[in-house]
Amino acid sequence: xxxxxxxxxxxxxxxxxxxxxxxxxxxxxxxxxxxxxxxxxxxxxxxxxxxxxxxxxxxxxxxxxxxxxxxxxxxxxxxxxxxxxxxxxxxxxxxxxxxxxxxxxxxxxxxxxxxxxxxxxxxxxxxxxxxxxxxxxxxxxxxxxxxxxxxxxxxxxxxxxxxxxxxxxxxxxxxxxxxxxxxxxxxxxxxxxxxxxxxxxxxxxxxxxxxxxxxxxxxxxxxxxxxxxxxxxxxxxxxxxxxxxxxxxxxxxxxxxxxxxxxxxxxxxxxx
Amino acid sequence: xxxxxxxxxxxxxxxxxxxxxxxxxxxxxxxxxxxxxxxxxxxxxxxxxxxxxxxxxxxxxxxxxxxxxxxxxx
Numbered sequence: 254x255x256x257x258x259x260x261x262x263x264x265x266x267x268x269x270x271x272x273x274x275x276x277x278x279x280x281x282x283x284x285x286x287x288x289x290x291x292x293x294x295x296x297x298x299x300x301x302x303x304x305x306x307x308x309x310x311x312x313x314x315x316x317x318x319x320x321x322x323x324x325x326x327x328x329x330x331x332x333x334x335x336x337x338x339x340x341x342x343x344x345x346x347x348x349x350x351x352x353x354x355x356x357x358x359x360x361x362x363x364x365x366x367x368x369x370x371x372x373x374x375x376x377x378x379x380x381x382x383x384x385x386x387x388x389x390x391x392x393x394x395x396x397x398x399x400x401x402x403x404x405x406x407x408x409x410x411x412x413x414x415x416x417x418x419x420x421x422x423x424x425x426x427x428x429x430x431x432x433x434x435x436x437x438x439x440x441x442x443x444x445x446x447x448x449x450x451x452x453x454x455x456x457x458x459x460x461x462x463x464x465x466x467x468x469x470x471x472x473x474x475x476x477x478x479x480x481x482x483x484x485x486x487x488x489x490x491x492x493x494x495x496x497x498x499x500x501x502x503x504x505x506x507x508x509x510x511x512x513x514x515x516x517x518x519x520x521x522x523x524x525x
Numbered sequence: 526x527x528x529x530x531x532x533x534x535x536x537x538x539x540x541x542x543x544x545x546x547x548x549x550x551x552x553x554x555x556x557x558x559x560x561x562x563x564x565x566x567x568x569x570x571x572x573x574x575x576x577x578x579x580x581x582x583x584x585x586x587x588x589x590x591x592x593x594x595x596x597x598x599x
Binding site: 290304305306308309312313316355358359362363366367369370467471474478481482485488489492496 | 541542543545546548549550552553556557560564567568571574575578581582585
C-alpha cells in the first residue's frame with residue numbers, strides 16, 4: 254500500500270495533508286511564547302520564598318506536564334493503531350512519544366538547574382518526584398531502540414504500540430504513587446495552583462498553553478516531514494516501476510534510484 | 526540526603542538567581558533551535574530528493590514530447 258493510499262481518510266476519500274494549518278499553528282505558538290515570556294518577566298510578581306528563581310517554574314512545570322501528557326497521548330494513539338491497524342496512528346504515536354522525550358530532556362535539565370539554585374545540588378536521589386520522572390524518561394528512552402531493533406515493519410508497529418500502551422498506563426500510575434508519597438521536598442504545583450495569586454496563575458496558564466502549542470506545532474512539523482518523505486519515496490518507486498516497465502535503459506541506475514533499506518520500510522511508517 | 530523543605534530555604538538574591546533562570550530559558554530555546562536546525566537539514570534533503578525526481582520526470586517527458594511532435598508533423 255502506498256503512502257497516499259495509507260493516509261486516505263476512509264470516509265472523506267481525500268488525502269490527509271499534515272501541513273495544512275501549520276502556518277496558523279506556528280504563528281499562534283510564537284505569539285503565545287512571546288506573551289508568556291512577557292508575563293513571566295514583566296507581570297508575574299516575585300515569589301516571597303524563592304524570589305527570582307521561581308521564574309523557572311513557568312518553563313519547567315509546563316514542560317513536564319506536556320511531556321507526560323504526550324506520553325499518555327502516544328499510548329492512546331497506539332490503542333487506536335491496534336484497533337484500526339491504520340499506519341497513520343502508529344506514526345502519530347511515534348511522533349508524540351518522540352517529541353515528549355525531547356520535552357522530558359528539557360524538564361530534567363531545567364529541573365536540575367532549579368535544584369542547583371534552590372537546594373545547592375543538581376540532583377537529589379531521595380526526592381521521589383525527580384527519580385520517578387527520571388524512571389519514566391528512561392523507560393521511554395528504550396522505545397526507539399526497541400522499535401528499530403525490529404526489521405519487519407508490521408511487527409515493529411505492533412510491538413511499539415504495545416510498548417506505548419503499557420508505558421502510557423504507567424505514567425499516571427507513577428504520578429499518583431508519587432503524589433501519595435508523604436516524604437517529599439519538591440514543591441507541589443497542580444494541587445496548589447488555586448492558591449497561587451491570580452497574576453501567577455494567569456502567567457502559569459499562558460506558559461502552559463504556549464508550551465502545549467509548541468508541542469503541537471513541532472509534532473505537526475515532524476508528521477508533515479515524515480509524510481512528505483513517505484510520499485516522495487512512493488513517487489520514486491512508482492516512477493522507477495514505470496521506467497522498468499517501459500524497458501528504459503539506465504532505469505534504477507541514477508543517483509538515489511536504488512531503494513535504500515530505509516526506503517523499503519512501508520510508507521507512512523516512521524523510519525529510523 | 527536530608528534537605529530542608531523549599532519554604533525554609535532562603536531566596537537567592539537576584540544576581541545569584543538570574544544566571545539559573547537565564548540557564549533554564551536558554552535550555553528551552555536551545556532545544557527548539559537544535560530541533561529547527563535538524564528540521565532544516567531534513568527539509569533540504571527532501572528538496573534535493575524532489576529536485577532529483579523532477580529532473581527525472583522532465584528527462585522522461587522530453588523524448589515523449591519529441592515523438593508526439595514527430596507524429597503530428599506532416
